[in-house]
Amino acid sequence: MPKLTKRAVDALSARERPYDVRDEDLRGFLLRVEPSGRKGFFLDYRLRGKRNRYRLGVYPNLSIEGARAVAQAIAGDVAAEPIHRRAGRLSARRPHESGSRRCVPFWTGAMSRGHGLT
Numbered sequence: 001m002p003k004l005t006k007r008a009v010d011a012l013s014a015r016e017r018p019y020d021v022r023d024e025d026l027r028g029f030l031l032r033v034e035p036s037g038r039k040g041f042f043l044d045y046r047l048r049g050k051r052n053r054y055r056l057g058v059y060p061n062l063s064i065e066g067a068r069a070v071a072q073a074i075a076g077d078v079a080a081e082p083i084h085r086r087a088g089r090l091s092a093r094r095p096h097e098s099g100s101r102r103c104v105p106f107w108t109g110a111m112s113r114g115h116g117l118t
Contacts, residue, residue, distance in 0.1 A: 013037075014035050019032070019033055021033065025068075027075075039059040041071070042055055043071045043074055
């Protein structure tokens, strides 16, 4: 896994099948070389157990440094997503509320209206 640099990317040539060259510095950041010679930047990541690939852009329209910066930003967002989701789920619950506590007002109200056991 070489570090993706301008010199390294320019030296890559097309093959019969597409292939990926991964960056050694940023996990998931890669360059895919197509048989046509087209080179595109991608970010591989896993979210909720599913593997995803996000297309960042095409070389040379997007520089290596620019693609790496975008990949770092997206990787940070992906890493923070489960935390935000978990925080939202926890804030939706009332603190220290169990199932029996939710039922108590219902039963006490029913008993006072004469709907209790006779």
